Amino acid sequence: MLFSIFTISRRISAMNIIAIIRQTSADSQPKQDLAAVEAALRYKRQSGGFVTALCLGTEAAVPLLREAVAMGCDSAALIRLPFCFTSIPEPTRYARLLAGTIQDMEFDLIFTSCYAVDADTIQTGFLLASYLNLPQAGYVDETSVSEDSGVIVKRQFEDRYQMLNLPTPCLISALLQPGKRIYMTADGVTRAYAMEIPVISACEDLNAGEESFVTLLSSCLKKERKRGTVLTVPTEEAISAVMDIMHKNHII
Numbered sequence: 001m002l003f004s005i006f007t008i009s010r011r012i013s014a015m016n017i018i019a020i021i022r023q024t025s026a027d028s029q030p031k032q033d034l035a036a037v038e039a040a041l042r043y044k045r046q047s048g049g050f051v052t053a054l055c056l057g058t059e060a061a062v063p064l065l066r067e068a069v070a071m072g073c074d075s076a077a078l079i080r081l082p083f084c085f086t087s088i089p090e091p092t093r094y095a096r097l098l099a100g101t102i103q104d105m106e107f108d109l110i111f112t113s114c115y116a117v118d119a120d121t122i123q124t125g126f127l128l129a130s131y132l133n134l135p136q137a138g139y140v141d142e143t144s145v146s147e148d149s150g151v152i153v154k155r156q157f158e159d160r161y162q163m164l165n166l167p168t169p170c171l172i173s174a175l176l177q178p179g180k181r182i183y184m185t186a187d188g189v190t191r192a193y194a195m196e197i198p199v200i201s202a203c204e205d206l207n208a209g210e211e212s213f214v215t216l217l218s219s220c221l222k223k224e225r226k227r228g229t230v231l232t233v234p235t236e237e238a239i240s241a242v243m244d245i246m247h248k249n250h251i252i
Contacts (some may be wrong), residue, residue: 017040017043017049017108017110018051018107018109019052020037020098020128021061021066021110022094023056029185032112033113034071035113035176036079036112036174037071038071038176040109043111046145050075051075052073052077053068054074055078055252056081059080070188071182071185071188079219080199080202082201095124095128095130098115099128101201104214109151109173110170112124113125113174114138125138126138126173134171137158137173138172138197139155151166179248
């Protein structure tokens with residue numbers, strides 16, 4: 001069913017775009033991972049095309065795919081994890097499973113999210129691009145259409161940014177843009193819950209040989225820090241109070 005979606009989209013639009021949603025555990029999904037979906041939809045607004053949201057995970061990810069459709073994706077599909085996995089695999093295995101499944105699909109552009117379960121190191125996108133032999137760029141803040149049918153991307157760094165021209169097909173790991181969020185619409189929600197979400201089995205046959213893989217034991221939010229103490233006393237007293245607090249907490 002999923003392959004027919006891509007075949008139809010090829011006839012009705014110039015660009016087939018895949019947006020990867022990363023499920024981080026069997027029953028949860030961080031909101032920031034919607035960066036790939038939002039980046040794909042922003043690019044679609046410029047160039048047209050057909051956006052398909054994909055998620056490699058469990059049936060618990062189906063509501064996430066419906067949310068992507070409600071935001072504006074044209075279709076969505078769940079790539080079901082093999083039953084041998086009791087948790088979401090770490091980035092290397094995840095990328096290999098994903099690449100093995102989509103390698104024969106027709107696509108021009110793949111968007112992934114920079115920040116997922118892989119400790120903000122963008123491993124998933126880079127590994128997926130490597131397995132699919134695609135040019136790629138990470139830390140991408142903006143995308144636009146190139147005159148030569150490629151994609152112009154703006155990569156953000158701490159002290160600068162780069163402008164790159166990527167040929168298609170290619171892969172882009174996108175940053176979330178808080179000021180340019182894309183939300184679900186009422187019509188989108190109606191369409192999303194009327195749509196059948198295809199479920200296909202993951203394939204790992206990439207002829208990569210035997211490899212060793214890290215096992216993801218858990219993915220947890222950090223504990224919130226306690227609120228600090230505000231001192232509203234004269235400077236001389238504040239210095240003494242700060243020293244007392246540091247002494248009580250064994251800092252000095």
